[in-house]
Amino acid sequence: MSNPSLYGDLPNLIIGFHGCDQETFERVIYKGEELKPSMNTYDWLGNGIYFWEQNLERAWQWAKNSVNFPKKTKSVIKKPAVIGAVINLGYCLNLLDNNCIELLKNQYELFRLSMEITNKEMPVNTAYNRSLDCAVIESLHTQRLEDNDISFDSVRGVFIEGKEIYPSSGFMNNSHIQICIRNPNCIKGYFAPKEINSKFAVV
Secondary structure (H helix, E strand, C coil), X not given: CCCCCCCCXXXXXXXXXXXXXXXXXXXXXXXXXXXXXXXXXXXXXXXEEEEEECCHHHHHHHHHHHHHCHHHCCCCCCCEEEEEEEEECCEEEECCCHHHHHHHHHHHHHHHHHHHHCCCCXXXXXXXXXXXXXXXXXXXXXXXXXXXCCCCCEEEEEECCCCECCCCCCCECCCEEEEEECCHHHEEEEECCCCCCCCCCCC
16 A cells, blocks of 8 residues: 555645533643543544544534533543534545545445455444444554555544424535544644634734
């Protein structure tokens, strides 16, 4: 395998938001600890630290919903909070890029053949459990290490979720871009999101 695209790097810094419990917020913001990567077999973009790209409201929504529906996440959230982060995606498996999509598509075929040869059961995706996607993405990371190819620092994907915002709309009320950070050095710093000062324009 080789570099999937001459334009694979995403050079700009982005703002990401991580929904969590207040205890985690305090450890990271006040004590300088790092967020821990999620290592579940059902993680949507593979293993890593997850952020909602430029979407503070969605991060808050997830954190608050996790209090009421704890079975949808392994994270124990008693008091919802959100951590902001300044991120450089580095070498990104950007699943909004055709080259990366093709790369993952080909990896699926290799993964499927491997499961057949070893007589193992294929993982299956469900609404909140992306075991197949996670397995294919993780197998891609493993394959690149074995082939001495460049490792991906991050994974980026778009998810169309929720209800139509108006009849026959192609836009859904919970659609978002999610970021999975594999290389913690991509995270340049954490911050506590602030409120808008209504006396001034947002710039």
